[in-house]
Amino acid sequence: xxxALSVESRSDPSRARSGHxxxxxxESRFAPYxxxxxxxxxFSIFTIYPxxxxxxxxxxxxTGAVGQEPEMIGLANYRRxxxxxxxxxxxxxxAWLAIAAVIxxxxxxxxxxxxxxxxxxxxxxxxxxxxFLPIGTPTVVIAMVFIVIYSEHYGALNWLLGLFxxxxxxxxxTPAFVKPAIIGLLLWQWTSVPxxxxxxxxxxxxxxxxxxxxxxxxxPWASFRRVTIPLLRPVSLLVFxxxxxxxxxxxxxxxxxxxxxxxxYQTSGGPGEQGLTLVLYMYRSAFRFRELGFGAAVGVSIxxxxxxxxxxxxxxxxxxxxxxxxxxx
Amino acid sequence: MPATETERRPVxxxxxSRDLSLYRRRVVRILxxxxxxxxxxxxxxxxxxxxxxxxxxxxxxxxxxPTLIPRAFDPGGYEQxxxxxxxxxxxxxxxxxxxxxSLTILVSSMAAFAFAIYRFPFRRTLFIIVVGSLLLPxxxxxxxxxxxxxxxxxxxxxxxxxxxxxxxxxxxFVIHQYMVSLPSELIQAARVDGASEWRIYWNxxxxxxxxxxxxxxxxxxxxxWNSFFWPLIxxxxxDLFVLPVGLTALLARVFHEQDMWTAVLAGSTLMTIPxxxxxxxxxxxxxxxxxxxxxx
Numbered sequence: 001x002x003x004a005l006s007v008e009s010r011s012d013p014s015r016a017r018s019g020h021x022x023x024x025x026x027e028s029r030f031a032p033y034x035x036x037x038x039x040x041x042x043f044s045i046f047t048i049y050p051x052x053x054x055x056x057x058x059x060x061x062x063t064g065a066v067g068q069e070p071e072m073i074g075l076a077n078y079r080r081x082x083x084x085x086x087x088x089x090x091x092x093x094x095a096w097l098a099i100a101a102v103i104x105x106x107x108x109x110x111x112x113x114x115x116x117x118x119x120x121x122x123x124x125x126x127x128x129x130x131x132f133l134p135i136g137t138p139t140v141v142i143a144m145v146f147i148v149i150y151s152e153h154y155g156a157l158n159w160l161l162g163l164f165x166x167x168x169x170x171x172x173x174t175p176a177f178v179k180p181a182i183i184g185l186l187l188w189q190w191t192s193v194p195x196x197x198x199x200x201x202x203x204x205x206x207x208x209x210x211x212x213x214x215x216x217x218x219x220p221w222a223s224f225r226r227v228t229i230p231l232l233r234p235v236s237l238l239v240f241x242x243x244x245x246x247x248x249x250x251x252x253x254x255x256x257x258x259x260x261x262x263x264x265y266q267t268s269g270g271p272g273e274q275g276l277t278l279v280l281y282m283y284r285s286a287f288r289f290r291e292l293g294f295g296a297a298v299g300v301s302i303x304x305x306x307x308x309x310x311x312x313x314x315x316x317x318x319x320x321x322x323x324x325x326x327x328x329x
Numbered sequence: 330m331p332a333t334e335t336e337r338r339p340v341x342x343x344x345x346s347r348d349l350s351l352y353r354r355r356v357v358r359i360l361x362x363x364x365x366x367x368x369x370x371x372x373x374x375x376x377x378x379x380x381x382x383x384x385x386x387x388x389x390x391x392x393x394x395p396t397l398i399p400r401a402f403d404p405g406g407y408e409q410x411x412x413x414x415x416x417x418x419x420x421x422x423x424x425x426x427x428x429x430x431s432l433t434i435l436v437s438s439m440a441a442f443a444f445a446i447y448r449f450p451f452r453r454t455l456f457i458i459v460v461g462s463l464l465l466p467x468x469x470x471x472x473x474x475x476x477x478x479x480x481x482x483x484x485x486x487x488x489x490x491x492x493x494x495x496x497x498x499x500x501x502f503v504i505h506q507y508m509v510s511l512p513s514e515l516i517q518a519a520r521v522d523g524a525s526e527w528r529i530y531w532n533x534x535x536x537x538x539x540x541x542x543x544x545x546x547x548x549x550x551x552x553x554w555n556s557f558f559w560p561l562i563x564x565x566x567x568d569l570f571v572l573p574v575g576l577t578a579l580l581a582r583v584f585h586e587q588d589m590w591t592a593v594l595a596g597s598t599l600m601t602i603p604x605x606x607x608x609x610x611x612x613x614x615x616x617x618x619x620x621x622x623x624x625x
Contacts, residue, residue: 034526050477132608140577259577
């Protein structure tokens with residue numbers, strides 16, 4: 001009881017009021033741990049432990065069958081993975097999708113945000129809602145609807161192209177069309193959030209800067225390049241980070257969109273493996289070929305890749321944010 | 330011409346070209362306006378198509394040109410849907426989502442409160458670990474988590490869909506950023522008034538943090554309602570399916586029975602409704618939350 005008493009004695013109100021506001025009563029000394037306990041326990045069991053376990057499993061042969069214990073095989077999974085052409089395909093496909101998503105989505109989102117930010121646009125609420133709604137639409141649903149829209153025989157897209165005498169194409173069944181089809185879906189689904197960020201970024205630019213540019217004789221294009229672009233830099237980098245992260249982890253949309261194509265049982269990554277991404281490759285290894293240890297090795301590789309890209313981004317982001325923030329103030 | 334906004338009236342262009350440039354600007358604006366309305370309709374088209382398709386007969390759905398409004402309203406898709414596990418899956422999804430979102434908010438806000446209000450040993454280290462977990466794509470954890478689920482005998486259970494996600498580093502981080510900005514006088518005042526630490530958390534900090542809690546709830550709701558990969562690998566019992574997995578099971582049946590298409594679209598429509606409602610109601614908070622997270 002002795003220590004408790006001494007803690008108690010420190011909790012006189014005058015001290016609590018004047019001094020640091022947390023070193024108070026006995027209660028507040030234990031409180032942070034009590035508040036943290038549920039989180040830390042769950043976090044350790046379901047995030048820290050699996051992360052370590054994942055590294056261990058990646059070094060084993062493990063089929064997930066009842067009674068089959070993971071069997072240590074060293075780096076064999078990684079060696080096999082690097083020699084597997086499908087892994088290389090999934091890597092390049094993922095990189096392709098990430099780059100294409102950025103190239104297609106960032107300008108679209110920026111354009112829409114700039115227009116929505118003007119004072120003269122009509123039907124603003126309708127337009128905003130229409131462009132925001134994809135956030136409120138389930139991913140699986142979007143992908144299913146796009147299967148119909150992309151359909152060779154009764155899809156709206158082919159009907160539209162047919163009006164111009166083009167097509168019909170089997171968008172999800174022809175290797176050359178698979179990636180553009182995926183990008184089309186992502187353009188629909190992934191433009192909203194960057195647009196929101198750009199809108200917020202644009203609203204943070206003081207109008208006086210544009211007036212100053214105008215006084216200096218800058219036309220719309222010059223003030224776009226000299227004012228808008230530099231001041232949106234922090235937001236653009238954030239958008240870039242988010243898009244690349246989403247692209248590295250993409251699974252659901254492609255799994256559903258290519259459900260009926262390619263080799264049987266929906267996990268082949270579509271015709272010619274054109275839609276095989278890293279996570280799809282992991283899924284296929286683990287659940288179609290029942291090689292969970294190998295899948296775990298793919299998982300660790302995705303993590304290392306993601307971490308590498310994240311660190312590069314953070315480094316650039318951190319460096320550039322200071323610069324952008326300085327210009328903003 | 331995206332930067333037309335920057336042209337402001339007060340500074341007049343050279344007088345001679347004025348009429349012409351005004352005229353040109355008006356034409357450009359009208360063109361952009363039309364372009365944007367078309368783009369908005371394109372953005373809405375998949376949703377309109379989905380709702381209208383869910384009321385079509387399969388023969389109409391699979392014929393050209395695609396009709397915007399069904400020629401004959403046929404609720405057959407919905408009737409067929411009722412004979413599948415869909416109603417059960419819907420309830421499952423709501424149950425899992427509500428529980429997972431509320432538990433995540435509770436556990437994460439408690440942790441965020443601790444990080445924001447107290448100074449204690451290892452605070453920085455712990456916080457860095459939590460923030461570092463944001464870099465960890467959850468996909469990577471799926472296989473080891475699966476192994477953990479097998480060991481815990483949690484395969485095919487609801488808790489497998491809920492418990493592993495409750496400790497959300499993302500939520501802790503964002504709520505923490507909000508709570509550190511709360512005025513410390515309020516907390517001190519409460520403490521002087523003899524409020525327990527729990528009361529300070531529950532009756533002072535939580536109500537003040539309501540805007541960010543709202544935004545995080547929407548984001549978590551969308552995540553959970555969408556969650557597909559994990560339920561796909563831990564659930565085998567069709568009775569326990571959540572909507573994304575159940576709907577995919579229906580989609581698999583389309584392969585053999587084209588008739589299922591309207592049922593799939595009907596299911597898609599019903600699955601979209603709660604999410605759109607939550608989104609529209611919380612739109613303002615969501616947008617504020619997204620941008621708040623950015624400022625942090």
